[in-house]
Amino acid sequence: MSKNRIHEIIRVNQAGELGAIQIYKGQLAVLKRKEIAKELVEMLEKEKKHYEKFNNLIREYKVRPTALSPLWKRGAFLLGVVTAVLGKKSTMACTEAVEEVIIDHYENQSKYLKDKDKRLSKITKKFCKEEKEHLEIANTYDTGSDPIHNALKRGIKLISKLAIKASEKI
Ligand SMILES: [Fe+2]
Ligand SMILES: [Fe+2]
Numbered sequence: 001m002s003k004n005r006i007h008e009i010i011r012v013n014q015a016g017e018l019g020a021i022q023i024y025k026g027q028l029a030v031l032k033r034k035e036i037a038k039e040l041v042e043m044l045e046k047e048k049k050h051y052e053k054f055n056n057l058i059r060e061y062k063v064r065p066t067a068l069s070p071l072w073k074r075g076a077f078l079l080g081v082v083t084a085v086l087g088k089k090s091t092m093a094c095t096e097a098v099e100e101v102i103i104d105h106y107e108n109q110s111k112y113l114k115d116k117d118k119r120l121s122k123i124t125k126k127f128c129k130e131e132k133e134h135l136e137i138a139n140t141y142d143t144g145s146d147p148i149h150n151a152l153k154r155g156i157k158l159i160s161k162l163a164i165k166a167s168e169k170i
Contacts, residue, residue: 002116007063008168009109014054015066015167019076020047026080027091043134050127066167093149095138097156102131
């Protein structure tokens with residue numbers, strides 16, 4: 001049923017944007033005095049706007065938020081801290097991996113919503129575009145193509161996909 005699917009979409013997106021905020025907060029906790037902090041703050045501010053939007057939508061559509069929020073909150077912050085401690089490559093490798101998953105995710109949602117909820121379709125399309133800008137920022141850096149950084153990116157993508165699946169339902 002499309003109403004259920006729309007609720008899942010709003011639920012997972014609110015959780016995902018919270019996760020994004022927490023990753024950047026975790027990274028900034030480590031890197032706030034570094035040059036790279038400028039980019040992280042810029043992306044963090046965008047994620048806060050995305051989160052705010054889904055907070056409003058969750059109220060408007062009367063969607064139950066995911067019960068997993070406390071887990072994503074801590075887990076994403078930790079991911080931010082760990083990737084920041086590993087260095088600049090890993091910091092931006094994290095953004096690259098997460099955004100590649102999220103861009104696909106928003107693109108699919110926007111397509112699905114097109115003839116079901118025009119407004120939500122537009123919102124997800126706009127956010128998709130803004131996540132692409134974050135991916136572009138990450139790609140101005142060297143995110144590493146050695147086995148360790150590749151494994152890190154694969155791992156983060158897998159975690160992101162699992163987190164998406166879980167947050168839609170739970
Ligand atoms: Fe976002
Ligand atoms: Fe983003």
